[in-house]
Amino acid sequence: MSTNEQPALLEVRGLTKTFTATPALSDVDFTLYPGEVHAVLGENGAGKSTLIKLITGVYKRDAGTIHLNGKTIEPRNPRHAQELGISAVYQEINLIPTLSVAENLFVGRQPRFLGMVSMQLTNNKARKLLKTFNIDIDVTRDLSAYSIAIQQIVAIVRGVDLSAKILILDEPTSSLDRHEVETLFSVIRSLKERGIGILLITHFLDQVYEISDRITVLRNGRKVGEHLTKELPRKKLISEMLGREFTETLGKRSSQTTADNSKHETFLDVKGFAKRGMIESFDLEIKKGEIVGLAGLLGSGRTELGQLVFGINRSEQGEAFVEGKKVRLNSPRKAIHHGFGLCPEDRKVEGxxxxxxxxxxxxxxxxxxxxxxxxxxxxxxxxxxxxxxxxxxxxxxxxxxxxxxxxxxxxxxxxxxxxxxxxPEFLILDEPTRGIDIGAHAEIINIIKRLAKEGKAMMVISSELAEIVDYSDRVVVLRDRKKLTELTGDEISEDAIMHAIAEK
Amino acid sequence: MKSRFFPLLVTFLVFIAIYAYCYSHFSSFGSMRVVCNLLRDNAHLGIAAIGMTFVIISGGIDLSVGSVIAFTGVFCALMITREGMDPRLAFAIVLGMGTIFGAVMGVFIYYLKIPAFIVTLSGMFLARGMAYVLTTESIRITDPLYIRVSKLVYIFPDKGRFTFAAGAFLAVLVLGIYIAHFTRFGRNVYAMGGNETAALMMGVPVGRTTIMVYTLSSFLATFAGIVLSLSKRSGDSTITVGAEMDIIAAVVIGGTLLTGGVGYVIGTFIGVLLPGVIRTYLTLDGSLSPWWIKIVIGVLLFGFIAMQKLLSTRPRLFSFRRQVRPTNVSTA
Incomplete structure (x- = not known):
């Protein structure tokens, strides 16, 4: 890589866009070389999505130039951008769930035989196309039958097949588990080999370091730095993103927690809750002023546990006690009545x-x-x-x-x-920090801690181990829809959690 | 078995069950006479319903079709009998008007982002009003062309009369299937109904497709009006009131999802014939009130909507039930 000698694929100079007086993007330069993954990082409001939307023609820019292969381009809309060779794959997958995988790959450009759209031709071409990415799935099935990861790969393959020279990936991994991320990354690597330039937007710094070659940092609509990934230490990156020195509190346990929880009285006591296909029988006790973290991989049953407790799904067995009194938690209404609250994972859909x-x-x-x-x-x-x-x-x-x-x-x-x-007296937070930037992340965590200090019982579901280790008084570890163990006090560490998850 | 075929399969099974029941009571259901009459009597509804199928698959609705059918009949009758116009010219003019009418509704729906329900409701009143303004009388048409068309009949050995209307219905059916599955426009309609934003991002010309969908629907409704005019040999502004509801019901019973994205023209064909079969049964039976048809349709419609609802709450909507995993993904 380190393709500086090559002519740039995409050259953006002095890009500026202002919405109602506040500049969303001002005077931003961005260069993308063929065969590189260029990560664009920044907090919310940094201007990442504005940059994408200007490049793909969703918005009209106020000033600046965009050159593709040395030629000035004026993308009028995403479709035009696509014709020019710029394809974007968004977090919310922009495909048609009710059409087959094959059709999704060829919507808008269906292969025709004697002037007629041919499904057989479509299916064959789709199979062949996916095979070049080592993906072997039944292309005649509805897209909605597949996991998010596969849908995303279908979207990428589609973009690339539209003779894309540039692929924009906006938060592609935010709902994937580790295995799926691997699959996606292998697709990205094979795209690099084909000389495609990839603009990647993500909140996962580990993944940035794993897959990207170059990093551009935006803050408040301005470009604050461009670096080769291997030459940029994490701390520097984070301080650039935040615009201030970052004290790394995450990952280490703050000592003020675990202050004699034994004194606190129990708020909720759940015994033997279970629901077939969702989660195996579990016991759970949460005290007032205590933060209980739920750790586990995606699909381990964390969310399901929360939903059972909140009554979104009814437990098929077991009993629950709130402050010693037996209660029936069979609807969110009842749960709310008992002083529960639940912030769901997908804030757009459920919240x-x-x-x-x-x-x-x-x-x-x-x-x-x-x-x-x-x-x-x-x-x-x-x-x-x-x-x-x-x-x-x-x-x-x-x-x-x-x-x-x-x-x-x-x-x-x-x-x-x-x-x-x-x-509420008891709050269940499902992935409260997913998809938000580092600054807001720290604030949310502080709020969680503060609420516990005020005496509220908290149950926090998170994929970020460092975060869970930071604030939890107790960590419940789940795997394969089953509660494995609980870690308390000094037992809690990222290592211990991973060990628990990995243990046979 | 793909889940999107399921509603269609149910429609077929229900139709076969009902037809078999009717046949077991009246053997005439096995004759070409009943079949031909079914096709003839439902031709105008069927032709408009095929247009409606595209509208509903695209995620929209068209309430104006019943009025458009009536207006077409009145307009043709007036032009031919009062103005002495050549019927072919009258047909051409009214088809042009219908096409423009649909296109304008499509423009309003797409560019002004007014819900299709409102726009086509306005269109419904507008077309009906224009029909009434033209005349409130029923006008008979005695043009020689009409007589000639009425003689265009293929007679089966059992005296089943395969009329022009039946032929037109089947021709539009074939055309509809062709458009739905073998043209880019057709596939784009499905894509748009599945997820309009995504379709737009994927390069589907959503604006053009929306306008074309309503244009097609109005065009076919106008054509349905002409077919009805030819078989009734009259024009009457009071006919096909509320026909749009029968048509929408037929499309839904035919397995098209009201939420868009899923549906089949052939299903609509069945959905149109189903009430016809029941009506025929009630006529032959003679003892039951013909209004039972409404009750049966109501029950069927409810059943189909309930089924659609159950089907559409598919696992993918709930992250916590996401059990479908990649089946066999191999990584290099």
């Missing part, structure tokens, strides 16, 4: 209503708890919302902005705020 304002989203759970016929005065709603915006540092101009327009980290805070105003 937030994007078109409602920050205030309306925050007030939702409280309103549900009080009953729909009891109106909360607007003044009061506003007060709640503003308190939360201040307490959680939600970056929004005011409480009346639609939630859909906020960044991921801030959306996550709005969900947290929603539960906090209803003053």
């Amino acid at each position: 937030l209503i994007a078109d409602l304002t920050v205030r309306e989203n925050i007030i939702l759970a409280l309103q549900a708890k009080m009953g729909w016929y009891r109106h909360i005065p607007y003044r009061r709603q506003e007060q709640f919302a503003n308190e939360m915006i201040a307490a959680l540092h939600i970056a929004t101009p005011d409480a009346e902005k639609p939630v859909g327009q906020l960044s991921g980290g801030n959306q996550q805070k709005v969900i947290l705020a929603r539960w906090l105003v209803s003053n």
